[in-house]
Amino acid sequence: MSEVYKIVTDTTLTYKQQFVKLAKLGENTDDTIPYNPLWLQAKEAGMVCDLFEGALPYRPRYIIPDYSILMERGSDFLEIGAPTDLWEAVHALLIMYNHVPSVSSFPVFLGDLDTLLEPFIEDEKQAEKAIRLFMLHIDRVFTDSFVHANIGPKDTKAGRIILKVTKELQTAVPNMTLKYDPDETSDEFAALCASTMLETAKPSFANHRMFKKEYDDGYALASCYNGFRMGGGGYTLPRLKLAHIAKQANSIAHFKDELLPHYVDLMSEFMDMRIRFMVEESAFFKSNFLVREGFVKQENFVGMFGMVGLAECVNTLLNIEDPLKGYGHLKQADDLGEDIIRHLDDLVSKHTAPYSENSQNRYWLHAQVGIESDGLGSSPGTRIPIGAEPETHQQINHSTRFHKYFPTGTGDIYRFDETWKNTPEALVDIIRGALEKGVRYFSGYCENNDLVRVTGYLVKRSEMEKLDRKEAVKNHATVLGQNSRDLAKALDRRVNRK
Amino acid sequence: MIKAPVCKIIPFSNVDGPGNRMAIFFQGCPFSCWNCHNPETINRCNNCGLCIETCPENALVMRANEVFWLEEKCVSCDQCIKTCPNLSSPRVIYYTTDQLMTRILEVAPFIRGITVSGGEAMMYPEFLTELFGKIQEIPLNGLIDSNGFLSFESYPKLLSLIDGVMLDVKATDPSFHKKLTGRTNNDVLDNLHYLLSVKKLYEVRIVCLPGYDEQNRITISTVSQIIGDQCRLKLIKYRPYGVNEEGRKILGNETFDEVLFLEYKELAITNGAKQVVMV
Numbered sequence: 001m002s003e004v005y006k007i008v009t010d011t012t013l014t015y016k017q018q019f020v021k022l023a024k025l026g027e028n029t030d031d032t033i034p035y036n037p038l039w040l041q042a043k044e045a046g047m048v049c050d051l052f053e054g055a056l057p058y059r060p061r062y063i064i065p066d067y068s069i070l071m072e073r074g075s076d077f078l079e080i081g082a083p084t085d086l087w088e089a090v091h092a093l094l095i096m097y098n099h100v101p102s103v104s105s106f107p108v109f110l111g112d113l114d115t116l117l118e119p120f121i122e123d124e125k126q127a128e129k130a131i132r133l134f135m136l137h138i139d140r141v142f143t144d145s146f147v148h149a150n151i152g153p154k155d156t157k158a159g160r161i162i163l164k165v166t167k168e169l170q171t172a173v174p175n176m177t178l179k180y181d182p183d184e185t186s187d188e189f190a191a192l193c194a195s196t197m198l199e200t201a202k203p204s205f206a207n208h209r210m211f212k213k214e215y216d217d218g219y220a221l222a223s224c225y226n227g228f229r230m231g232g233g234g235y236t237l238p239r240l241k242l243a244h245i246a247k248q249a250n251s252i253a254h255f256k257d258e259l260l261p262h263y264v265d266l267m268s269e270f271m272d273m274r275i276r277f278m279v280e281e282s283a284f285f286k287s288n289f290l291v292r293e294g295f296v297k298q299e300n301f302v303g304m305f306g307m308v309g310l311a312e313c314v315n316t317l318l319n320i321e322d323p324l325k326g327y328g329h330l331k332q333a334d335d336l337g338e339d340i341i342r343h344l345d346d347l348v349s350k351h352t353a354p355y356s357e358n359s360q361n362r363y364w365l366h367a368q369v370g371i372e373s374d375g376l377g378s379s380p381g382t383r384i385p386i387g388a389e390p391e392t393h394q395q396i397n398h399s400t401r402f403h404k405y406f407p408t409g410t411g412d413i414y415r416f417d418e419t420w421k422n423t424p425e426a427l428v429d430i431i432r433g434a435l436e437k438g439v440r441y442f443s444g445y446c447e448n449n450d451l452v453r454v455t456g457y458l459v460k461r462s463e464m465e466k467l468d469r470k471e472a473v474k475n476h477a478t479v480l481g482q483n484s485r486d487l488a489k490a491l492d493r494r495v496n497r498k
Numbered sequence: 499m500i501k502a503p504v505c506k507i508i509p510f511s512n513v514d515g516p517g518n519r520m521a522i523f524f525q526g527c528p529f530s531c532w533n534c535h536n537p538e539t540i541n542r543c544n545n546c547g548l549c550i551e552t553c554p555e556n557a558l559v560m561r562a563n564e565v566f567w568l569e570e571k572c573v574s575c576d577q578c579i580k581t582c583p584n585l586s587s588p589r590v591i592y593y594t595t596d597q598l599m600t601r602i603l604e605v606a607p608f609i610r611g612i613t614v615s616g617g618e619a620m621m622y623p624e625f626l627t628e629l630f631g632k633i634q635e636i637p638l639n640g641l642i643d644s645n646g647f648l649s650f651e652s653y654p655k656l657l658s659l660i661d662g663v664m665l666d667v668k669a670t671d672p673s674f675h676k677k678l679t680g681r682t683n684n685d686v687l688d689n690l691h692y693l694l695s696v697k698k699l700y701e702v703r704i705v706c707l708p709g710y711d712e713q714n715r716i717t718i719s720t721v722s723q724i725i726g727d728q729c730r731l732k733l734i735k736y737r738p739y740g741v742n743e744e745g746r747k748i749l750g751n752e753t754f755d756e757v758l759f760l761e762y763k764e765l766a767i768t769n770g771a772k773q774v775v776m777v
Contacts, residue, residue, distance in 0.1 A: 087716050234722065393605045420512055426610075429518035433608035496510060 012472050012479075016143070020105050020476075026090065027054040033273050039266045047085040047245050048267055050238045051103075051306075057274055059284045061304075064220045065295035066231035067111035070096055071119075074458070077289030086120035086127055097142060100290065104476065106144040109222035110174055114151045114159035117447040121157045131158070132165045139171035145457035145477035150448040152277060153208045155189035163196045163203075167273065170200055170451060172458040172475055177221040177441075181208035182386050182432050189427070194431065194444075195424035198416065201453045203444035207403075207435045214407045224369055224456025225441045226409035229358060232300025234408065235275045238267055239368045241379040242311030242340070246316040252336070256343055257315055264344065268351040271303045271363060279355045291454040299357035304408045305348050306368035309378035311385050328384030328398055338401050341365075341382065343406050367410035369455035372483030380455050381410050389494040396434045403440035411441030413453050415495045447495050454481045454490050501592040502762045504719075505539050506615065513777075515641045515664065515700065517610030520602060525590045526672035527618040528647045529679040531668060532748050533705055535740035538579035538587040549588050558588050567591075595629045600626040602633065611639030611661070620648040623656055630659035641700055645679075646686035647762040650693060662700030663693050664732075670720040674713050690721070694728055701730035706754050706762060708736055718762055722769035730773040731766055735759055 007013065007021045040046045055062060061085055070092055074081040078096060083089035100107035104449075121127045138147065151159045166176065178185070178193045191270040193203050204225065209473065211219045215233035228234060240263050249255035278296060279285050290296045310325040314337045320326035327333040345365055353363045367381025372456060379385045389395050392414060399412050420427055431442050445453050450460050459481035463473045467482050484490035503525035508514075527540045527699070533664070534540065545565050550558045557571035558578060565588045572589065579587050598719040602612060612633050619626060619642055630640045640660040643648075650657055667686060669675040675683035686769045693699040702721055725731060734752035740744055759776065766774045 043572050391509055393608055396608065397604070423512040423517075424520040425516075426512035429610050431606045 010410065012467065013166045014143075014472055014474060016105075017476055022103075024052070024054055027056055029056070029388045030056040032056055035273065036266060036269055039270050042263065042266055045244075045309065046092060046241060046268075047239055047248075048238060048263060049308075049371075051368075053103055053236060053238070053274075056282075057278050058282050058287075059103075060233050060235045060278060060301055061102055061103040061237055062108050062222060062226060062228060062234040063102055063290065063296060064109045064222055064228040064230060064233045064300075065096070065100055065111075065290055066218075066324050067096070067116055067152075067295075068357070069094065069293070069295055072118055075289065075293055075295075077293060083120070086117065086122070086130045088132055089117055094134065094137055094141075097138075099193070101284075101288075102146075104144050106142050106147050106174065108146050108148055108226075109220050109228070110138065110147060110149040112150045112179075112220075113162055114156045115154075118156045118158040121161070124161070127157070128165065131161050132169070135165050135169055135171070136163070139169065139173040140474070142173055143474040143476060145172050145175055145459060145475060145481075147173050148175040148177065148222040148243050150177050150179060150221055151203060152189070152193075153181045153184040153446070155186040159189065160192065163192050166195050166202065167199050172451060172460055172463070172477070175224070175458055176203035177206045177225070178203040178318045179208040179221075180205045180431070180435065181212075182436075187428070188351070190432075191424040193419070194427040197444050198424065198427070199449070201449060201451045201458050202445075204411065204441060204443040204453075205431045205435065207438075207440050210404075210435075210438075210440055211407075221441075224409065225411040225443070226304070227407050227440075228391065229300040229302070231294075231296050232302070233296060234304045235278055235301050235355075236271055237304040237306050237366060237368070238270060239306030239308050239366075240264070240267060241309055241345075241374075241378060241442045242307055243312035243316065246313040249317060252317050254326060254339065255313075260340070260344060261347055264351070265348040267305065268348070268353075268363065271305070272354055275303055275354055297467055298355060302356055302359040303353055303363040304366040305363040306366045307341075307344065308368045308370050308374065308381060310340065310382045310402075311379040312377055313337075313340065323385045323388035327392055328388060328395070334398060334401065337382065341402060341405050364408045365406045366408040367406045370484075370485055370488070375487045376489065381406070383412060386489050386493050392430070392496045396430075396437065396439060400434075400438035403438055406440065409441070411443055411456065412439070413443045413455075413493065415447050415493050417446055417495055418448065420445060420496075450480075452491060456482050457481070500625050500628065501594050502622040503542065503590045504593050504598070505538075505587055505590045507601060509601075510591060510608070512533060514613040514615065514643065515611060516639070517637075519609050519611045519613050519641075520605050521613045521615055521755070522598065522619075524614065524619045525587070525617045525624060526621045527616055527645070529645055529668070529680045529681055530585070530617070532745040533678075533698060533707060533736055533741055534745065535737075537585050537740075537742045537745075538582060539583040543586045543588055543590065544584055546584065548583065549581045552577050552581040560721070594626065595632060596691045599632050602636075602638075605744050606636055609638065611641060612735075613641045613643055613663070613664075615643035618645055618647065620644050620650075623648070623653045627653065627656040627659065630656065634659055634688060644689075646689040647681060649685055650689050650698070657696065657698055660698070662698050664687075664701050665690060665699060665705060666703045666705075667717060667721050668705070669713055670717045674710075689729060694725065697738065699725070699729045700748065701732050703732045703734055705734045705736055706759060708750050708752065708754055709748075711758065714762065718766050719769040722766045722771035727772035730775055730777045731771040733762055733777065734777050 083092045097107045102108045215229050314333050315326040369380040457477050457480050463478045464482045505525040506523040508521040514521040557568045567589050643664045645666045737753050738751045
């Protein structure tokens, strides 16, 4: 049975899901880019992974348009003028989203929604209607959990309406982040966000001060929890599978001094090739209206250097079998973990990355959340394995050691019991403290909700159950969630309860 | 170096005062209430050793004639407290204030304050004075959850170091209080007036007991008249969870009736209480 035939006859896929898969098959028939056979071998052996980006990239993986330009002057290519009221504003955005490509073909970034819409809020009742229809449209049309909106840091009328509607609609899309800074965000708005998070598993809280410093003010959170420069994006995101690489090591020194440099070199070369092709040959940076009209600038893009499975890597190197006695529980293991990441950062920083003008000409680290096929033996990024999480404050203290190394994204997910719904301000106490201690990104959800955060994205339990019954579901990420639930116990994380 | 027996620490609690707090529970209580949710915190261990026999994990041993708890072996099955004939628990650790501060500093960035509870935390006023002196330096908000049996007026230094007291008023009728708790309530009511006068009363808590409608009404209306708008009144439904067999014989296995509970809210407001919280 051919791959094409399998896709065309698969009843659990929607038309659009088939379409995207078929396009990928087509792309992969090309062999223009002369990838290093050693890279391909390493990929085959499961030491590295290209996250199925395709052989010949025809757009960067993640694109972060600066939508404020659309609000100011519209778009010539799209033939729309600058919006003059709220209806025109949401309409212009919805039109533009359809033209923002990505690895999944869906727009992974929808803009700082509250900031974009606030100038148009007049009649609050009308505004609520407009925003409700806008949010509903996003969920029903951009059927992918990696589609991501930002709000904050300021407390605005638009922000409050977005939260209210989000709570009401209970949709998986869009994913959402609050840019949180206790100096700029009111306590009341932060508590509203926490309360919404307990009802709908979003927004997550991003460390505004930290991102602002790294990205010179203009940044965005998109896809799962990925950080980007505004008006730029991420070219590509392959990853080192540290848990698997560690299994080849005969000592810690062997891992650090030979294996790690070897795979860093291979992956850097792989990224160089893809990025050169994207910038020098593919049409995107030459003719796409997003580039031509200044919504994105090539120099704002960065290559994302991914890693996954630090916990199992460390436990393997230290011969620790019980995850409750290793990484996340033992100082020696945590020290080794940080040492490995520091070393990785150092190796990556020594490589000169092409076309990374605003990123210090280097690749930036990304703690990748894993994919469903990684299974139990490889935890997301630098996270402690699910089921082995220590108490919440210990988990937070642990993560502060690692978050600083990952400007293009990392984060942890915390699960709370029902009582926290009565005390969102208590949850804000935890989050504020965590961010002040150096946590980059904090996600939470309530244990029994239908909407749950799997590794970085949201899915509905009820939709996974639909898939279990072999019915097609709109949201492509549901199948990822189903697999992570079954293969990686992704929904069994520790609950914070009294 | 003074030490005090601590039976439990909850690093993140959202139900022991405002915001996220660390709650520290001390062993030992002068009351023995029918509706006590953790009767194993009433007495100090007398080292009889019966629990050592029944512990399925061998997490309890006798050392120098004292029962010693091996925390790392414990699976929290609660067999020891079911075995104990003395309303006590072997899972108690004697802390110095410095040792407690180490635990507090681990969570300090993520909490708004510390609440001490029990048992009855006021069994250890000198210890608390030393502890809150150190907590104030961080600084964190400090609250004492107390049954009011010991006089706060005798500890002005301690009161000056904390932000408030959450006072349990079990009953205002003296003879019913004696029946319910085994002790009189003169000091509880003195404390209520005194804490109000020095503005250190954060809230008063009243547990509504099934089958004792008249007593519930007396307590709620009396307390409401006294506190008025000066502090919160928290009305708590009796829940059988944790209550021992004798207590359940008297109060039953059902959570307090919802309809009657709502009537009590009206009663509190009619009698002058302004901030009524229902849990």
